[in-house]
Amino acid sequence: MKLREEKGNILRLLFVSSDRNLLFATVVLFLIGLFSIFSASLGMEKNAGAFVVRQATWGLVSFSAYAVVLRVGYVRLLELAYRLYGIALILLVIVLVLGHVVRGSQSWIGFAGIRLQPSEVTKVALALLLAKHLCRHPVKGPRDLAGVLALAGMSLVLVLAQPDLGSAIVFSVMILTALYAAGTPARYLVGLCGAALLAMPFAWHFLKTYQRLRLMVFLNPYVDPLGAGYNVIQSRIAVGSGRLVGKGFMMGTQSKLGFLPEPHTDFIFSVFAEEFGFLGGVALLALFSLLLWRIIAAGVKSRDLRGKVLVASIAGWIWFQVLEGMAMSMGLAPVTGLPLPFLSYGGSSLLSLGIALGLVQSVFVENPRPDDDS
Amino acid sequence: MTRDIGRRSQLNLRLSHLRVFVGYTLLGLALSLLFFQVLRGEHYSSLSTQNKIRVIRTSSPRGEITDVHGAPLAVSVRTFDIVGYPPDLKDARILGEVAAALQKQGIPATAEGLGESIRKQYWAPYRPVTVASNLTLGQVASLVSDPFFPKFLSPTPVFRRVYPAGALAAHVVGYVGEVTKDEISSRAEEKYRVGDLIGKTGIELVHEGTLRGLAAEEAVEVDAVGRRRRSLSRIPPTKGQDLRLTLDLGAQREAEQLLGGKKGVIVAMDIKDGGVKVLYSAPSYDPNPLTWGVSAGEWGRLLKDPDRPMMNRAISGAYPPGSTFKAVPALAALVEKVVTPHTTVYCPGQLKVGNRIFRCWKRGGHGTVSLVTALKDSCDVYFYQVGLWLGADRLIEWSSRLGVGQVTGIDLPGESRGNLAGREWKKRRFSESWFHGDTVNYSIGQGFLLMTPLQLARVYAALANGGTLVVPHLSAGEHPRGTDLHLPREALGWVRKGMEEVVKSGTGRASGVYGVSVTGKTGTAQNPHGDDHAWFVGYAPSDNPRYVAVALVEGGGHGSSVAAPLVGQVLAYLVGVER
Numbered sequence: 001m002k003l004r005e006e007k008g009n010i011l012r013l014l015f016v017s018s019d020r021n022l023l024f025a026t027v028v029l030f031l032i033g034l035f036s037i038f039s040a041s042l043g044m045e046k047n048a049g050a051f052v053v054r055q056a057t058w059g060l061v062s063f064s065a066y067a068v069v070l071r072v073g074y075v076r077l078l079e080l081a082y083r084l085y086g087i088a089l090i091l092l093v094i095v096l097v098l099g100h101v102v103r104g105s106q107s108w109i110g111f112a113g114i115r116l117q118p119s120e121v122t123k124v125a126l127a128l129l130l131a132k133h134l135c136r137h138p139v140k141g142p143r144d145l146a147g148v149l150a151l152a153g154m155s156l157v158l159v160l161a162q163p164d165l166g167s168a169i170v171f172s173v174m175i176l177t178a179l180y181a182a183g184t185p186a187r188y189l190v191g192l193c194g195a196a197l198l199a200m201p202f203a204w205h206f207l208k209t210y211q212r213l214r215l216m217v218f219l220n221p222y223v224d225p226l227g228a229g230y231n232v233i234q235s236r237i238a239v240g241s242g243r244l245v246g247k248g249f250m251m252g253t254q255s256k257l258g259f260l261p262e263p264h265t266d267f268i269f270s271v272f273a274e275e276f277g278f279l280g281g282v283a284l285l286a287l288f289s290l291l292l293w294r295i296i297a298a299g300v301k302s303r304d305l306r307g308k309v310l311v312a313s314i315a316g317w318i319w320f321q322v323l324e325g326m327a328m329s330m331g332l333a334p335v336t337g338l339p340l341p342f343l344s345y346g347g348s349s350l351l352s353l354g355i356a357l358g359l360v361q362s363v364f365v366e367n368p369r370p371d372d373d374s
Numbered sequence: 375m376t377r378d379i380g381r382r383s384q385l386n387l388r389l390s391h392l393r394v395f396v397g398y399t400l401l402g403l404a405l406s407l408l409f410f411q412v413l414r415g416e417h418y419s420s421l422s423t424q425n426k427i428r429v430i431r432t433s434s435p436r437g438e439i440t441d442v443h444g445a446p447l448a449v450s451v452r453t454f455d456i457v458g459y460p461p462d463l464k465d466a467r468i469l470g471e472v473a474a475a476l477q478k479q480g481i482p483a484t485a486e487g488l489g490e491s492i493r494k495q496y497w498a499p500y501r502p503v504t505v506a507s508n509l510t511l512g513q514v515a516s517l518v519s520d521p522f523f524p525k526f527l528s529p530t531p532v533f534r535r536v537y538p539a540g541a542l543a544a545h546v547v548g549y550v551g552e553v554t555k556d557e558i559s560s561r562a563e564e565k566y567r568v569g570d571l572i573g574k575t576g577i578e579l580v581h582e583g584t585l586r587g588l589a590a591e592e593a594v595e596v597d598a599v600g601r602r603r604r605s606l607s608r609i610p611p612t613k614g615q616d617l618r619l620t621l622d623l624g625a626q627r628e629a630e631q632l633l634g635g636k637k638g639v640i641v642a643m644d645i646k647d648g649g650v651k652v653l654y655s656a657p658s659y660d661p662n663p664l665t666w667g668v669s670a671g672e673w674g675r676l677l678k679d680p681d682r683p684m685m686n687r688a689i690s691g692a693y694p695p696g697s698t699f700k701a702v703p704a705l706a707a708l709v710e711k712v713v714t715p716h717t718t719v720y721c722p723g724q725l726k727v728g729n730r731i732f733r734c735w736k737r738g739g740h741g742t743v744s745l746v747t748a749l750k751d752s753c754d755v756y757f758y759q760v761g762l763w764l765g766a767d768r769l770i771e772w773s774s775r776l777g778v779g780q781v782t783g784i785d786l787p788g789e790s791r792g793n794l795a796g797r798e799w800k801k802r803r804f805s806e807s808w809f810h811g812d813t814v815n816y817s818i819g820q821g822f823l824l825m826t827p828l829q830l831a832r833v834y835a836a837l838a839n840g841g842t843l844v845v846p847h848l849s850a851g852e853h854p855r856g857t858d859l860h861l862p863r864e865a866l867g868w869v870r871k872g873m874e875e876v877v878k879s880g881t882g883r884a885s886g887v888y889g890v891s892v893t894g895k896t897g898t899a900q901n902p903h904g905d906d907h908a909w910f911v912g913y914a915p916s917d918n919p920r921y922v923a924v925a926l927v928e929g930g931g932h933g934s935s936v937a938a939p940l941v942g943q944v945l946a947y948l949v950g951v952e953r
Contacts, residue, residue, distance in 0.1 A: 177392065180388055180392070181385060181388055181389060181392065182385070183381065183384055183385050183388065222606065230427075236410065236418065237418050237421045237422045238422065239407075239410055239411060239418070240410045240411055240414055240415055240417065240418025240419070240421075240422075241415070241418045241419040241421070241422035242411050242415070243411055243412065243415035243416070243419060244411065244412060244415065253422060273407070273411065274422075277411060278407055278408060278411040278412050278415075281404070281407040281411065282404055282407065285400050285403060285404050285407075288400065289396070289397065289400050292393075292396050292400075293393060293396075293397075296389050296390075296392060296393045296396075299389050300386050300389050300390070303382065305381065305382065305385060308382075308385050308386070308389060309385075311389075312389065312392060315392065315396070316392075319396050319399070322400070323399055323400075323403065326403050326407075327403065327406070330406055330407070330410055332406060
C-alpha cells in the first residue's frame with residue numbers, strides 16, 4: 001500500500017510541494033527559447049513578433065496543462081494508460097489519412113485554426129503505457145519482451161509511415177530507457193541493441209531519397225553544398241562564429257542574412273550559439289543537465305516502481321532531443337526535424353513537454369520526503 | 375515488502391546509471407562546443423563574415439522558331455544584365471551608390487526601386503539578383519570602366535526574344551515572358567529560376583521543353599574580394615533546340631493583306647499530313663512589347679479591347695458554319711442510303727415542318743434539285759429535307775465522326791471544341807427535347823451547331839484526301855497520324871462533284887478565277903450579333919488536291935462574294951509556290 005499525501009490546493013502544489021529546481025530550469029529554458037525565437041525571426045520575412053506571441057501563448061497553454069496534470073496526478077492517469085495509448089494510435093492513423101503534408105511528410109492535423117502533431121502527444125501516451133505495462137508484466141522472459149515490443153511498436157510503425165524518422169528514433173529511445181529502468185535483464189537489452197544494429201543496412205533500403213541525402217550530407221556536407229549540405233555548413237559556421245561570448249543578442253549575422261534555413265525551429269540552437277557563444281552554450285547545457293537530473297531524482301525518490309519507469313522514459317525523450325538538436329547544429333548528427341525541448345518554436349512540442357513534466361512533478365509530489373524513504 | 379525494497383534499490387541503481395550516462399553525453403556536447411567555438415572559433419568567424427558561396431548563371435539561347443522555308447519567326451538576341459548578390463546589396467547606402475552609377479549611364483534607377491526589386495527576386499543569399507537589364511554592350515563597357523561602379527556587381531549576357539514577324543504570326547508563335555512564382559512551383563522538377571523566360575502562349579508555350587535553353591550554373595567559393603577559390607559544382611549549359619514550323623510566312627502575309635482590316639480568319643492546311651501552312655486571325659497584336667516588358671496599363675488595354683486581338687479565332691472562335699456544313703449531311707445521306715445522287719427534291723422557296731415555315735435563301739425556290747445541284751446552288755430546302763430523312767441522331771453521329779465537337783489536337787493552346795449539340799445536350803442545357811426544327815437548322819449549319827474554322831478545314835481535308843481525318847500541326851517534325859474514316863469512295867466522289875460545280879458554275883465562282891482549280895463551298899451564316907458571317911472552304915487543285923483553305927469574315931456578308939476570293943487567292947499562292 002502506498003502512502004498518499006494530502007495534496008493541498010493547486011498553488012501550494014505548483015510552487016511549494018513540487019520540485020522547484022525542476023520548475024526553475026523549465027521556466028528559464030522556455031524564456032531563453034522566447035528570446036532566441038525573437039532573434040531568429042528578425043531575419044525572416046514575416047513579422048518577428050508573431051512567432052514569439054504564438055510561442056508564448058502555447059507556453060501558457062502548456063503551463064495550464066502542466067498544472068492540470070499535476071493536480072490530477074500521475075496515478076490516475078496511469079489507470080487510463082492503455083486507453084490513452086489507444087487514442088494516440090487512432091490520432092496517428094487519422095493523420096496518415098487526413099493530415100497535411102509538410103516538407104514531404106504527413107505529420108500534422110489541422111482543426112479550428114490550430115495545428116497539432118499527434119506524434120508529440122503519443123510520446124506522453126507511450127511513457128504512460130510503458131510505465132504501466134512494464135510494472136504489471138516485468139520482462140522475465142522473451143515472451144514478455146515480445147509483448148511489450150509489439151504493443152509499443154505499433155506507435156513506432158505508424159510514425160514511420162508518415163514518415164517521421166526523428167520521432168521514430170525518440171520512441172525507440174524511450175522504449176529502451178523504460179526497459180532498462182524497469183529492470184529488464186541486461187542480456188535482453190544487449191540483444192535488442194544488437195538486433196537494431198544488424199537491421200541498419202536493411203533500414204537504408206527503406207529510407208526515402210531526402211532522408212538518405214540527409215545522412216550522406218551529415219558525413220560530408222560538400223556532397224550537396226547548395227541543397228541539404230548547405231544547412232549543415234551554414235549551421236556550423238553560425239555555431240563556431242559565436243566563439244567565447246557570442247555576438248550578442250539579436251546580433252547574429254547568419255540568421256539575419258538568411259543563411260540559416262528554419263532558424264526558429266530546427267536550427268534554433270545555432271541562433272543561440274552564435275549570439276551567446278561558448279559560455280551561453282555551457283549555461284544552456286547546465287540548465288538541461290539540471291532538468292534531466294531532477295527528472296531522474298523524482299524517480300529515485302519515488303517508491304512506486306511505475307513512477308521510476310515513467311520518469312526514465314520521459315528523461316530519455318528529452319535527453320535524446322537535446323543531444324540531437326545540439327549535435328545537429330554542430331553538424332555532428334544528421335538533420336531530423338526534432339525540436340529542441342522548450343527552445344524550438346512549436347506548440348505541440350511545448351504541450352507534450354508540459355504534460356510530461358506535470359507527470360514528473362506528480363511522481364515527485366506523491367511521495368514522502370527523502371528522510372522518510374525506507 | 376522486502377522484495378519490493380530490493381527491487382526498488384535495484385531500479386534506483388539503474389536510474390543513477392542513467393543519470394551518469396546523461397551527464398557524460400552532455401559533457402561530450404560541451405566539449406564539442408569547446409572545439410567548434412573556442413578552438414576553431416576564429417576559423418568559423420572568418421567564414422561567417424566572408425560567407426561566400428556564389429552561384430554564377432550563364433544563360434543559354436532559346437531555340438529559334440522558323441517557318442517552313444527557314445524565315446525567322448522568333449529569334450534570341452543577346453543583351454546584358456547587371457547582377458549582384460543579396461548580401462552585398464543589403465545596405466541602403468550601397469543601393470544609393472549603385473543607383474547613382476546606373477543613372478550616369480542614362481539608366482533610370484532609384485535606391486528604393488532597387489531595394490524593392492531585389493526583395494521580389496530574392497531566392498537565396500547565393501543566387502544572383504538582377505539590378506539592371508537590357509543593356510547594350512556599349513552601356514556595359516562604360517559602366518565597367520566607371521571607377522565608381524561597385525565591384526561586387528558584374529555584367530552577364532542574357533538572351534532576349536525578338537519576333538521579326540510581329541503581329542503576322544503572333545497567334546501561331548505566341549510569346550515568352552518572365553516566369554511567375556506559381557509557374558516555378560508547378561514546374562518544380564524543371565528548375566526554373568526567377569528571371570527565366572517561359573513560353574506563355576502559342577508555339578512558345580506548347581514546345582517550351584524543346585525550345586528552352588538551360589543555363590549553365592556553377593557554384594563557387596569566393597574570397598572576400600570576390601576571387602574564385604574553388605568550384606563546388608557545375609551544371610553545363612544546354613542550348614535550346616530550333617523548331618521549324620510548317621507555316622509559310624509568305625502565304626501568311628498574303629492572308630493578312632487579303633483580310634485587310636476586317637475581322638476574321640484564314641486557315642490553310644496540307645490535306646494529306648495536316649501541316650498548317652496559314653493560320654491567321656485578325657485582329658492580331660504585336661508580341662514584341664509583351665516580351666520586352668509592357669506597362670500594366672498597356673497590358674490591360676490589350677486584354678480589354680472589345681475586338682479581342684489576343685483571341686486566336688482560328689482555333690478558339692466557335693461559329694455557326696452555315697452552308698459550308700452542307701457537305702456533311704450530303705455525305706451522310708449518301709452513305710446511309712437515305713438518298714441517291716439522283717433523288718430529287720422540289721424547292722418552292724420554303725418547307726413546312728410541323729406548323730413552322732423554313733425558307734430557302736432563294737425566295738422563288740430552286741425548282742427540282744438533286745444532290746449535285748443542291749450543293750452547287752446551296753439550296754436550303756433540299757438539305758432541310760435530307761436532314762429530316764436522316765434524323766437528328768444520325769446527323770449528329772456523322773458530325774461527330776467528322777470531328778465536330780472535338781479538339782483537332784493542333785499544337786497550340788486554347789482550342790475550342792465548338793458545339794456538337796444533340797438530344798442529350800439540349801436536355802442538359804435547356805431541359806427541352808430536340809425538335810424537328812432543330813434538325814432542320816442543323817442541316818444547313820445553323821441552330822445549335824458551332825465549329826471553329828480549323829475544324830471545318832479538317833472536314834474538307836477529309837473529303838479531299840479520301841476519308842482521313844488528319845491531326846493539324848504546326849511543328850514540322852514528328853506528328854500524329856490521322857484516322858481513316860473508311861468513307862466509301864463513290865459517296866465521296868458525288869459530294870466532291872457537287873462542290874466542283876459550286877466553283878465552276880455555282881455560288882463559289884469567285885474563288886476559281888486565280889489560275890488554280892478550286893473545289894469548295896460557300897457559306898453565309900446568320901450572326902445573332904450583327905451582319906452574317908461570310909465563309910468559304912475549298913481545296914485545290916481539284917484533280918489532285920494538295921491544300922485546303924478556309925476563310926471566315928466576321929460580319930462580312932455573303933460568302934460567295936467576300937470569302938470565296940480570299941480562299942482562291944490563298945490556294946493559288948500555295949499551289950503556285952510549289953511550281
